[in-house]
Amino acid sequence: MKFAVIVFPGSNSDYDAFHAASAVVGEPASLVWHKDTSLGGADAVILPGGFAHGDYLRTGAIAKFSPIMGAVAAFAGRGGPVLGICNGFQVLLEAGLLPGAMVRNRQIKFTSKIVPVRVEASDTPFTRACADGQVLQLPIAHGEGNYFAEPDVIETLERDRRVIFRYVTAQGEVTEAGNPNGSIHNIAGICSEGRNVVGLMPHPERAAEPWLGSGDGRLVLESAVRWFADRAAGRVPA
Amino acid sequence: MRARVYVTLKPSVFDPQGRVVVDALHSLGYGDVRDVRQGKYFEVELEGDDRAAAEARVAEMAGTLLANPVIESYRVEVL
Numbered sequence: 001m002k003f004a005v006i007v008f009p010g011s012n013s014d015y016d017a018f019h020a021a022s023a024v025v026g027e028p029a030s031l032v033w034h035k036d037t038s039l040g041g042a043d044a045v046i047l048p049g050g051f052a053h054g055d056y057l058r059t060g061a062i063a064k065f066s067p068i069m070g071a072v073a074a075f076a077g078r079g080g081p082v083l084g085i086c087n088g089f090q091v092l093l094e095a096g097l098l099p100g101a102m103v104r105n106r107q108i109k110f111t112s113k114i115v116p117v118r119v120e121a122s123d124t125p126f127t128r129a130c131a132d133g134q135v136l137q138l139p140i141a142h143g144e145g146n147y148f149a150e151p152d153v154i155e156t157l158e159r160d161r162r163v164i165f166r167y168v169t170a171q172g173e174v175t176e177a178g179n180p181n182g183s184i185h186n187i188a189g190i191c192s193e194g195r196n197v198v199g200l201m202p203h204p205e206r207a208a209e210p211w212l213g214s215g216d217g218r219l220v221l222e223s224a225v226r227w228f229a230d231r232a233a234g235r236v237p238a
Numbered sequence: 239m240r241a242r243v244y245v246t247l248k249p250s251v252f253d254p255q256g257r258v259v260v261d262a263l264h265s266l267g268y269g270d271v272r273d274v275r276q277g278k279y280f281e282v283e284l285e286g287d288d289r290a291a292a293e294a295r296v297a298e299m300a301g302t303l304l305a306n307p308v309i310e311s312y313r314v315e316v317l
Contacts, residue, residue, distance in 0.1 A: 057303070061303065061306070065303075093308075094306065099308075100308060101306055101308040103251060103252070103253075103254075103309060104254045106252065107254070108254050146252075146254075149308070150250070150308075182254075
């Protein structure tokens with residue numbers, strides 16, 4: 001299967017994602033410039049971390065109008081797996097492919113550290129290789145990772161099991177102490193109604209090899225490989 | 239034609255930056271400040287001289303780009 005990593009001006013984790021997909025997980029990957037209009041036959045799309053357009057106006061506010069986003073939206077509409085990492089998650093929120101918005105971390109400070117993140121649902125293309133409740137050690141590095149949505153949206157997300165990743169303590173508890181940025185309900189990542197678009201603030205591509213401090217992030221990309229194989233074998237509805 | 243757009247966080251959204259400004263004002267001796275909400279201000283200069291058309295057009299810009307309707311509300315003033 002082939003990964004496409006979208007590159008916006010200001011993206012900085014595009015190569016990390018490309019490396020994690022191609023060298024670590026071992027699948028073909030390509031870097032796609034934001035002004036292109038084709039995903040080149042990719043089977044999975046990654047919107048990487050960074051500061052697209054310098055975060056000018058709002059994070060992801062300008063990236064959502066990039067030419068490539070038409071192809072990404074159409075791909076997502078057909079059920080194609082799309083992973084938004086950090087700034088990529090912010091772009092998906094601004095583009096309306098995921099509900100809600102990001103605001104400034106409650107503590108104001110840009111926070112960069114490895115934190116425990118619990119997988120809440122393993123039935124998405126990016127958590128299929130994980131177990132429900134599995135805790136991954138993943139790095140966060142963001143100033144605006146405080147997830148917000150109106151109460152009715154939060155209720156829908158929780159009811160439909162669309163909260164995919166949650167910040168927890170080392171003991172796996174969902175508490176304020178385990179919340180690094182003030183996100184409502186400790187939400188670290190969510191999925192779309194069709195469950196094929198997933199956004200998360202932590203960086204799995206920066207935890208793809210143990211020498212980076214954690215190799216847990218590799219599972220997120222391996223999940224896409226497994227999901228794709230399962231779909232080809234008819235084990236997942238196309 | 240010139241228009242001003244004021245973009246503010248919706249009341250239900252916690253404003254950490256506003257909170258920092260309150261604390262700073264308090265430490266400067268302005269203990270009478272109860273709250274501060276930080277927003278954004280844009281000055282848009284556009285062609286044409288029809289006020290109503292300008293207001294509608296700038297409102298469209300505000301809803302599409304200048305503000306994020308999930309967390310922000312906006313107000314347009316044509317000068």
